[in-house]
Amino acid sequence: MAKRIDVSGLTAYYGSHKAIEDISMTVEPRSVTAFIGPSGCGKSTFLRTLNRMHEVTPGGRVEGKVLLDDENLYGAGVDPVSVRRTVGMVFQRPNPFPTMSIYENVVAGVRLNGGRLRKADLDALVERSLQGANLWKEVKDRLDKPGAGLSGGQQQRLCIARAIAVEPQVLLMDEPCSALDPISTLAIEDLIGELKERFTIVIVTHNMQQAARVSDRTAFFNLAGVGQPGKLVEIDDTQRIFSNPSVQATEDYISGRFG
Amino acid sequence: MSEAMMDQPVITDTPSGSAPLPRTSLHRPRLPRWAPYALAAGSAAAGSAVGLAAGLGSHVQWGLIAALLYVLSTLGVATRVEGLRQAKDRLATTLVWVCFLVAVVPLVSLVWETVSRGVKVLDGTFLSHSMAGVLTIQPGGGVYHAIIGTLEQVGIATAIAAPVGLLTAVYLVEYGRGRLARAVTFFVDVMTGIPSIVAGLFVLSFWILMLDFGYSGLAGSMALAILMMPVVVRSTEEMLKLVPNELREASLALGVPKWRTILKVVLPTAIGGIATGVMLAVARIAGESAPIVLLVFGSQVINNNPFEGAQSSLPYYIYEQWAAGNEASYDRAWAAALVLIAFVMILNLVARGIARWKAPKTSR
Numbered sequence: 001m002a003k004r005i006d007v008s009g010l011t012a013y014y015g016s017h018k019a020i021e022d023i024s025m026t027v028e029p030r031s032v033t034a035f036i037g038p039s040g041c042g043k044s045t046f047l048r049t050l051n052r053m054h055e056v057t058p059g060g061r062v063e064g065k066v067l068l069d070d071e072n073l074y075g076a077g078v079d080p081v082s083v084r085r086t087v088g089m090v091f092q093r094p095n096p097f098p099t100m101s102i103y104e105n106v107v108a109g110v111r112l113n114g115g116r117l118r119k120a121d122l123d124a125l126v127e128r129s130l131q132g133a134n135l136w137k138e139v140k141d142r143l144d145k146p147g148a149g150l151s152g153g154q155q156q157r158l159c160i161a162r163a164i165a166v167e168p169q170v171l172l173m174d175e176p177c178s179a180l181d182p183i184s185t186l187a188i189e190d191l192i193g194e195l196k197e198r199f200t201i202v203i204v205t206h207n208m209q210q211a212a213r214v215s216d217r218t219a220f221f222n223l224a225g226v227g228q229p230g231k232l233v234e235i236d237d238t239q240r241i242f243s244n245p246s247v248q249a250t251e252d253y254i255s256g257r258f259g
Numbered sequence: 260m261s262e263a264m265m266d267q268p269v270i271t272d273t274p275s276g277s278a279p280l281p282r283t284s285l286h287r288p289r290l291p292r293w294a295p296y297a298l299a300a301g302s303a304a305a306g307s308a309v310g311l312a313a314g315l316g317s318h319v320q321w322g323l324i325a326a327l328l329y330v331l332s333t334l335g336v337a338t339r340v341e342g343l344r345q346a347k348d349r350l351a352t353t354l355v356w357v358c359f360l361v362a363v364v365p366l367v368s369l370v371w372e373t374v375s376r377g378v379k380v381l382d383g384t385f386l387s388h389s390m391a392g393v394l395t396i397q398p399g400g401g402v403y404h405a406i407i408g409t410l411e412q413v414g415i416a417t418a419i420a421a422p423v424g425l426l427t428a429v430y431l432v433e434y435g436r437g438r439l440a441r442a443v444t445f446f447v448d449v450m451t452g453i454p455s456i457v458a459g460l461f462v463l464s465f466w467i468l469m470l471d472f473g474y475s476g477l478a479g480s481m482a483l484a485i486l487m488m489p490v491v492v493r494s495t496e497e498m499l500k501l502v503p504n505e506l507r508e509a510s511l512a513l514g515v516p517k518w519r520t521i522l523k524v525v526l527p528t529a530i531g532g533i534a535t536g537v538m539l540a541v542a543r544i545a546g547e548s549a550p551i552v553l554l555v556f557g558s559q560v561i562n563n564n565p566f567e568g569a570q571s572s573l574p575y576y577i578y579e580q581w582a583a584g585n586e587a588s589y590d591r592a593w594a595a596a597l598v599l600i601a602f603v604m605i606l607n608l609v610a611r612g613i614a615r616w617k618a619p620k621t622s623r
Contacts (some may be wrong), residue, residue: 056511058436085514095505099527099617109513112523159509166513 002029002200003069003169004085007051010064011229012049014057019045021229022062023064025219027170031191032201034211034238037221038253042230043204046221047172050202051087052080068169074207085113087136088168093157093177096147096162105158106130109166125165133161153184160191164199171195173203177210189214208254212242219252288340295353302329322364326357370600377597380590386598390559395583402595404561405576409441409563409602412476412555412572413545416483421537423484424491432499433494446470450489458485460548467554474556476565479572482550487540494536499527531614538610542603548574573599 005027012020020042027033035043048054049062052073066073073083096105106126110117117125126143127154130136135157139150147158156176163171173192177185192214195201205211211218219235234247266506306325315321333353337346380398388401427447431440462482466472502525510520526533551557556569557579571579580592 051512053508056508081514081516084512084516089512091505091509091512093505095503096507097506097509097524097528099524108510109515112510112513112515112519114519162509162513164592 002198004029004239005065005170005200006065007050007204008065008067010049010062010066012045012054012060012062014045015059016226018229020221021231022050023232025232025235027200027202028217029200030196030198031216032196032203032214033235034215034218035204035221036206036208036211036218036253037230037233038223038259039206040230041221044174045230047174047202047204048089049171050170051089052083053089055080076212078193080235083110085166086168088163088166089168089172090156090159090163090174090176093179094159096150096151096155096158098146098148100147101144102139102147102150102158105147106161106165108162113166129161129165130158132164132195133157134187134194135161138248151184153180153187156180156184156188157191160188160195164195168199168203170200173201175204175206178206185210208242212238218242220245220247220253222249222253278390283421287342287345290337290343290349291323294336295333295349298332299329302332302607326361329353330357357449371602373593373597376593377563377595379425379594381594381597384595385591391560391561393559395580395588396585398587398590402560402573402576402591403600405571405573405595406598407563408476408551408555408565408570408572408575409599410560411563412480412483412551412570415480415542415565416476416487417541418435419480419484420487420491420540424488424537425495425533426542427488427492428495429521429526431496433517433525447489447492450485451493453485455482455486455547456547456549456553458482459553461485462550463553472589473567474554474569475567476555476562476570478554479570480565481549482554483547484545486547486550487544489517490540490543491537494539498532498536499525499589501532502528527617531617534613534617535610538606538613545603545606546574546599548572548578548616551575552578573602 007026008024010020010023011018022048035047039041045054048057050066050073050145054060054062054102062074064074068083072078073087097108100108101127104111106129107117107122110122110125127136127140128140135154138154139145139158147155150158156179160171161175177188180188189210192201192203196216203211203215215238217235218238218241220233220241221230222233223230233249234241234245237244240246242254245254251257293488303325304605305328306321306323309324310318310321330350332355334346337349384399385401386406387403388399389404390400391399391404427443431443434440435443459482462478462485466478466481467474471477506524506528507520510524511517515523551572552575555572555575557575558569558571562570563569577592577595577599580588580595
């Protein structure tokens with residue numbers, strides 16, 4: 001199920017502005033990789049290049065290669081829509097569809113893609129996905145209620161359930177806990193630990209304790225100055241990054257001596 | 260020594276010798292709660308008195324004098340008692356209320372006038388009969404043919420303008436970039452300003468004179484559609500812009516193609532506002548008479564076929580009956596005006612109902 005991601009020489013632009021430059025890394029399957037770094041260093045942009053969401057922004061374009069188990073996402077003839085079905089994404093702010101119920105939100109990916117499943121199969125999918133997102137117990141009696149009526153943490157788990165319902169290979173998370181309280185954050189972190197058994201997970205976070213808690217490997221991004229493109233400084237095992245990083249800038253950032 | 264110093268409360272900010280800051284109280288004199296009402300009543304009385312004394316015939320003048328007195332007296336009293344800042348606040352509040360009343364009074368008097376004069380002949384017969392065989396100086400007759408005409412013409416105009424307007428708005432918000440989108444926006448703005456008579460003349464010269472079709476409800480509908488389209492585009496555009504981008508991204512990230520995202524996520528989220536916009540546009544064209552005079556010609560008899568032959572419509576009927584200039588036709592004109600207002604009112608209520616029913620749900 002889970003796939004390996006190999007990025008080589010990736011540069012992304014917004015119009016003429018170069019947002020990230022020459023990034024190469026490998027993301028191992030069935031593991032959690034965390035991206036840390038100061039604001040504006042291109043973590044989110046890089047994450048969005050991994051499922052071709054970057055080009056949704058007007059003027060967004062990419063150079064370089066992203067291999068998903070030997071298949072280049074930016075190769076000729078690759079359909080961005082099918083890339084996004086393989087590489088799912090969870091956003092910073094919980095964004096359930098306001099017109100849909102909890103049930104409809106979970107099956108949105110399947111239904112909107114025109115999939116026709118029998119009612120029993122859909123029910124099973126909803127239960128499986130909500131259980132996968134640790135939300136089933138809380139909402140199983142009110143599946144027909146609007147998804148926007150849940151609390152922030154529940155909404156975010158609903159969004160995770162929605163993302164895993166389409167059975168992606170990779171799950172990208174863009175600061176999934178930054179809008180949540182510590183208890184909801186803990187629930188999501190536990191969930192990430194469970195999900196990595198099945199998916200390749202990449203998570204962007206500003207919270208270094210969180211990166212240390214949930215990830216197997218950590219990548220540190222930095223930028224030389226305002227207006228300069230962001231670059232990958234180093235990527236290593238999380239333990240090493242937080243105890244004995246090989247680059248001085250990483251140590252400065254982690255220990256708070258940055259800038 | 261050091262312990263003693265720590266026990267002392269530290270006062271360093273006011274060096275001895277300089278005067279301490281004046282003690283400011285949080286309490287300020289306030290006008291009592293009933294003051295605005297008393298001032299309003301006093302102003303109204305004074306306005307009436309001045310109007311009566313000066314022998315002004317129009318009550319509108321009395322009202323304006325009272326409004327002016329109210330604003331000035333509030334400002335004066337508040338400045339005296341409460342100080343300048345509070346007085347400014349009171350002035351703004353007073354102005355808002357006066358403007359509200361100035362806007363509401365004509366509206367209420369219009370509705371009152373129409374209802375009180377219109378109910379005289381408004382009954383089942385009036386709603387179910389045409390003017391066929393009724394002389395304009397006779398009482399009797401009805402508005403049925405005009406209702407049919409308005410329903411059909413407005414219906415066809417909506418069927419033309421709503422889809423075109425909706426799709427234009429979708430293009431502008433979801434796809435439009437660069438020169439073409441700017442040009443479309445510009446021409447939509449220009450179209451908003453087209454006088455209805457010009458739209459009527461355009462269809463007259465193109466459809467009736469050049470292509471040689473006869474007068475029909477359809478010709479009128481086309482002119483009405485031209486008037487309606489920019490309104491639909493504008494309101495739909497605003498509604499689509501209100502849909503958060505996060506929803507589009509969420510849908511795209513699930514691997515949903517863009518067209519399905521628009522159809523299944525963006526439009527349903529905005530459908531309440533879009534429906535309201537379309538209904539308001541319908542209400543606007545339902546009252547148009549100029550294109551009807553030019554293109555539908557007007558008729559005294561029932562014509563159910565909007566594609567052929569002259570029809571009537573409610574605004575045209577009102578115009579026609581008023582122009583006839585006698586007691587019976589005046590009554591009919593007022594009753595028809597009441598029917599038209601009721602029609603627009605019902606449309607608005609329907610739009611609100613749809614908006615409430617379709618609005619994104621947040622209740623737990």
